[in-house]
Amino acid sequence: MGVEIKVEGLTKSFGRQVIWADVGLTLPEGEISVLLGPSGTGKSVFLKTLVGLLKPDRGHIWIEGRDLPRLSEHDLYETRKLFGVLFQDGALFGSMNVYDNIAFPLREHTNASEAEIKRIVGEKMEMVGLLGSEKKLPGEISGGMRKRAGLARALVLDPRIILFDEPDSGLDPVRTAYLNQLIVDLNTETGATFLIVTHDVNTARTLPDNIGLLFRRELVMFGPREMLLSSTEPAVRQFLSARRHGPIGMSEEKDVSELEAEAEAQGADNGHLLPIPPQLMPSGGAPRPTMHPPGAWLREHGLAPPPGSFIDERGRNWAEEWYRHNYAAGGVRSGTGPRTESSDPRSSETRPYGSYGQQPPQDDPYRGEFPWFRDPPRGGEQ
Ligand SMILES: Nc1ncnc2c1ncn2[C@@H]1O[C@H](COP(=O)(O)OP(=O)(O)OP(=O)(O)O)[C@@H](O)[C@H]1O
């Protein structure tokens, strides 16, 4: 199972350079969150602060009732075992072959026998598609393979919190698709809490449960995927639709005159929100225990999804199907599509519409149907 991480008022500077200030967010237990932000905004610094490699100037990081920046060296060492981390540069030991690199945390932190280590390393290497490269040195394999070796090493201790710093950089699009599927499947299997830094907009739009954006030395927004994908906040919108138009420029920030010129050129209407894509499902087909039903956040907040949302490339509307399979016909579920057999005991308390397989509340005005997705009213855009 995963663990919740609660960050409060976190501030980090190097000398007089403030990297980010007053960052607050909760990574919900077992959920996948993505952290975005222009290059140099301190995403890697944030991950390093979360694992206690860097000390914040102020603020708290609560994990299982303990405040990480205030732990003793010994307690910090213990708490770090909860984490599996893939650093941006892979951070493999150049003089050790791939097998020994992946085995390293097991030898360092456990008393596992060599036979046991062989089994675990083999399993993780297979998972990331590296079998056969055991004897190679990091300098003898491709950048993408080094990434995957780092990934395997981050997983050997069965961590409850997984932090990946750009696991997809340097991977080709097909490998990125495989990697994202692997992340979703890993999350289903382990229930660990994930935080992933990425620059890949498609990954950010389809993979996570939650998205955060660091910009101008602050966390501009952090929340459910649907909240950010339907947000009209200029930086969020620009980042999640990968557009040139918006407050983020080549050298991080545009100045006022640049922005004014842009606004004039484009008129007041700066384009539509893109449709919200369906979230990536586990290979097994059933939703992850912590997955939010498509459209749930929007519905809860009385917002209409941008037209075309939740429709996959085969034309299937996942929001409609989800509700049909889970709620229609008195909660009877059969056939294919989004549904689940498992019932997570927490879900009925914590998920307003997410108690999979259960009936919606009696006073739910949309009971049994979901008219927005056929005839979306205006309102998703302010
Ligand atoms: N150990 C350090 N000492 C001093 N400054 C640092 C240190 N580590 C990072 N910085 C500075 O902090 C800022 C944020 O760096 P960071 O690597 O977190 O950016 P990032 O958002 O991960 O960027 P990218 O997307 O390019 O990886 C940069 O200005 C960097 O120079």
Ligand SMILES: [Mg+2]
């Ligand atoms: Mg970085």
